[in-house]
Amino acid sequence: MRDDWDQIKQAQISKSVRSKAARKDILDVHGVRYSVLNDLPGWMPSASSPVDYMHNFYLGIVKRIYYDVINHGYLLDSARTSLYKDTINSIIWPSSIGRLPKNLDSDHSLPKADQWRHLCHVLPFVLWVCWRNTRGEIISTAPPIPPNPKHHTTWRRDIRQIYRLVLYLAIAERILARHSISIADVDRGQGYIQLYCQGLQALGVSLTVNHHMAMHYSEILQRYGPVYACWLFGFERFNGLLEKVNLNGHGGGEMEYSLVRDWVEKQRLYELAVSLPEDASERERELVERIINGKGMDRGTLNNQNTEFASGGTVIPSRQTSKKHVNLRTLQHPEVYGLLISYLQSLETLGPLNIVDDMSTGCDITIVSASGSTRISPFITVNGIRIGSAYTRRTNTDEFAGIETDDSLAPCKVLYHLIVEVPHHAEPIYCSAIQRMIQGSDIPEMPWDGFATELGATVVQKGLYGPLEIVSSSQLSCPVIIIPIPHQDLGPPLPPLWVVVFCDRNGLESHDPLLD
Known part of the structure; x- marks a missing residue:
């Protein structure tokens, strides 16, 4: 320093x-x-200038290993490049985080740091698909360099060592980019970054100033807190908004005035969109709607963002939730009703009410009807995170999630989000019908097994689920990324497999059945 x-x-x-x-x-x-x-009094040029994790890590380090090592090192020949593209395109991404472009075989550029972030999440698993042999092991020999290469490599093209460095990089990203992080985790993430840089040096790959600055992550996070406290994703988004402002090109402060006026106008419209009073007239609402649409702002998006920011510690249903009660016996899974009654009976807060189904009779009972007590929400917001379900009609990519159980995460399929109105109980009960994903007995050994917990990843058999169960919606912790594994060349026939990657930023560990 x-x-x-x-x-x-x-x-x-x-x-x-x-x-x-x-x-x-x-x-x-x-x-x-x-x-x-x-x-300025108290300003210190070094101590007051944290390294921006977004630019330094995603655009300075992740981008470099993909371009300068994997791409310019010709580690993916034409067949493997095609396999790389097909694997990327087969990934099931949660709609809340976007997805990667489909033309990665012809255009290797990713314009946004968030896309490099997504690539870092899945890169170890996608590269394994491209670099494995028939036994599922990483190949020992790199593909041959083309006869007339555009880039000349002077470093050692050791595929197995490079794959291990990709694992170190992905693990460091999972640790250092958490919402909340301890000092011990900061030092652990710093250690993986150091192993990554030392590994590049051992191969003969030249390092850049970004690698040097990454060696100061520990000091910066201890001084400023998690990277979410000071990284520049929000500022870059604001830059994008300002770039769209029409300017007259005149000097003398006129352009600056136009930018400030547009910025203030958008903030005032945002405030109107998310905080109209209950007694606002229809004409006032229509006027605000017309102004917002005229300025190219989506009011629905603004309201959704405000809902997510305000949801800390609570469950908030979608605005698309049906106002009418559904008949649980007519659902595709009619057993939901019986399981729901058992779940309500297990809740301590409802214990005095003596919950029973609508086929029961007697005194001092509280009947929860199958057709007059429950509404279904296509998705919910839990602690600011959007969780979908199979009931969503717009997309089928949000029906999977991670469920928190005993300080661990397990993957599951979410069938329904239920809003139950219990007689004589003031607040509705938010619960979800899920089926947990099951690993099965034919899961082969994977080269990342020793790092699975750090990577937040688990391998399951596609389409293999446990029994349906009802859980509290607050247990749904995060969406998941699903990477289908092509397995036809892995020796004996295997069932279709999925790598499930938890999009979790809270530091919870993935479920490990070996610890049961």
């Missing part, structure tokens, strides 16, 4: 010198220019 007082001293010297050459010499030797921020 640079000495702050020396940086301030050199910055002041840079301000006082007259020639550009002298200022350039100071920049080359000391890495500093004059900044008006240096005149």
